[in-house]
Amino acid sequence: MQSSGYVLVHRSAYGFELDLGSATIKNVVRFPAIRADSGAYDVAITNAGRLLIAQGEQVLEVDGADMRLIANHPLPPTIPSVWHFVLSKNQSRLYSITNDPITNRPNIFLAINTADFQAQANLPLAGGAFNFRP
Secondary structure, eight states: OOSEEEEEOTTSSEEEEEETTTTEEEEEEEOTTOOTTOOOOOEEEOTTSEEEEEOBSEEEEEETTTOOEEEEEEOOTTSOOBOOOEEOTTSSEEEEEEEOTTTOOEEEEEEEETTTOOEEEEEEOSSSOOOSOO
């Protein structure tokens, strides 16, 4: 179980690293390679201590110990941009509700495989607009 987490600073590449055991701020960190136009984005911590950071058309993989960029995983050009997601419990998929590129309404469900960052599901949802995190 992770003993730390992050509170992201809106419209920036910074976050507060939290000690979850004592509920205190341990550090201020700067995430690498964050796009200048990103307003809000999600970060997940894997069991291996790596960070997965959504950046629209790509997912960054970052070493949680030193904030070094390990990999830049481009997402398929056939899916909408991903800024918000939930990492599955077994860490094999990212799940997201993202905006339809035509209507700009959040009603596209995505399942993205974390082994190759390819879309396993790209489904339009009927019934209106939905929250970004499934």
